[in-house]
Amino acid sequence: MDTFFDHVSKQSLIYLAIAIVGLVLLYLIASILVKRLGKNPKYLLPPLAFKRLASPLILIFLSFLLRMNALRDLLNLEDYGFWFKKTSTLLFILSMTWLIISLLKIVKHIVLKTYDIAETDNLKARKVYTQFTVLERIIIFIVILLAIGLALMSFKEIREIGISIFASAGVAGIIIGFSAQKLIGTILAGIQIAIAQPIKLDDVVIVEGEWGRIEEITLTYVVVNIWDKRRLIVPTPYFIDKPFQNWTKSSADIMGTVFLYVDYTVPFDKLRDELTRILSNTTLWDGQVNSLQVTDSKPNYVEARALMSAKDSSALWELRVLVREKLIVYLQETHPESLARTRVLLQQTDANENLQ
Numbered sequence: 001m002d003t004f005f006d007h008v009s010k011q012s013l014i015y016l017a018i019a020i021v022g023l024v025l026l027y028l029i030a031s032i033l034v035k036r037l038g039k040n041p042k043y044l045l046p047p048l049a050f051k052r053l054a055s056p057l058i059l060i061f062l063s064f065l066l067r068m069n070a071l072r073d074l075l076n077l078e079d080y081g082f083w084f085k086k087t088s089t090l091l092f093i094l095s096m097t098w099l100i101i102s103l104l105k106i107v108k109h110i111v112l113k114t115y116d117i118a119e120t121d122n123l124k125a126r127k128v129y130t131q132f133t134v135l136e137r138i139i140i141f142i143v144i145l146l147a148i149g150l151a152l153m154s155f156k157e158i159r160e161i162g163i164s165i166f167a168s169a170g171v172a173g174i175i176i177g178f179s180a181q182k183l184i185g186t187i188l189a190g191i192q193i194a195i196a197q198p199i200k201l202d203d204v205v206i207v208e209g210e211w212g213r214i215e216e217i218t219l220t221y222v223v224v225n226i227w228d229k230r231r232l233i234v235p236t237p238y239f240i241d242k243p244f245q246n247w248t249k250s251s252a253d254i255m256g257t258v259f260l261y262v263d264y265t266v267p268f269d270k271l272r273d274e275l276t277r278i279l280s281n282t283t284l285w286d287g288q289v290n291s292l293q294v295t296d297s298k299p300n301y302v303e304a305r306a307l308m309s310a311k312d313s314s315a316l317w318e319l320r321v322l323v324r325e326k327l328i329v330y331l332q333e334t335h336p337e338s339l340a341r342t343r344v345l346l347q348q349t350d351a352n353e354n355l356q
Helices: 002-006 010-039 049-067 069-075 078-112 123-153 156-167 170-179 181-196 268-280 313-334 351-355
Strands: 204-207 210-217 221-226 231-235 254-262 285-297 302-310
Touching (some): 049 078, 123 210, 210 231, 254 313, 268 285, 268 302
Antiparallel strands (some): 285 302
16 A cells, blocks of 8 residues: 555646545536426436446546646656546547437437327328438537547647648648538538428428338438339439429328219219218218319210329228229219220111112
8 A cells, every 4th residue: 555655646637536525526416407307397308318428427527637746646657647648538529419419319309208209190290200310410420520530630740740641631622522522512412402392301302203201301312202102212302303202292192083984875974973972971081072074075985084182191902992993893883884985986777779
């Protein structure tokens, strides 16, 4: 023990002890504060909020300890002060990056838990989910990029190289700018989607002739879940530069049509009554739109359009299939003569004329 105190001053021990006690107190205060906020109905932090913050906080406190002269004096490693300070700086940058990302995820959890994207009328929820999902990735990307830059610039040699490069980077910057133009444009398109929201999570869209739902939005691409379980990967600039159909841009409810091609003898009033009966006997119809109109006529048939509405696109698809089938069955069973047909006129000539 005497040999241990030979190279350790009491002042160093006191400073180190005060620092450790202070950091432990700060850790306990943060723990109590976060747990109390978690019990407060106004905040309702997630149960694992402090566990997410504990590790980066410990690393931040450790980075402070590594920078103290008292610790090096205690360990008799005063000659390694440069490495202690450098490790402390890198550890602080790493832990702060980790802490910011953890806080971001906690804030996202608090905000999104009040919105249920599984509801039928989930337009507002999908807007919030889209904004937070895309902006979260943008912020994480920027934070990590800044952290890497700060870590590299903490080394004097790299900082000097960086300054010299920036000083002579006129032409090189232009070349890099042109090379990275597509990447920058893609990232900016992702930011624009988060702000303007031409698409949102779970939106029903038609892209490249494919019907599907927006499953995932990233900074560089969008995943569309096609109705047959395929996935269409679309670059984010596509939704800024090209036209596409969004069936749920402002609301989930939607109208659809069923076309029938029938004979001129079809009783339209009875067909309208049958359409009303079919819609009234199914829960797929939302009770808003019910119409049957003659939209075209051809030499061999008449085009009748049945117009109906449903609460969302999935229900509308099922409703259209049901109405089409039921109307065809109705015509087959009650008015078979009204089905579209081709007429041929046979004219009988006089037999005596044929003999002559």
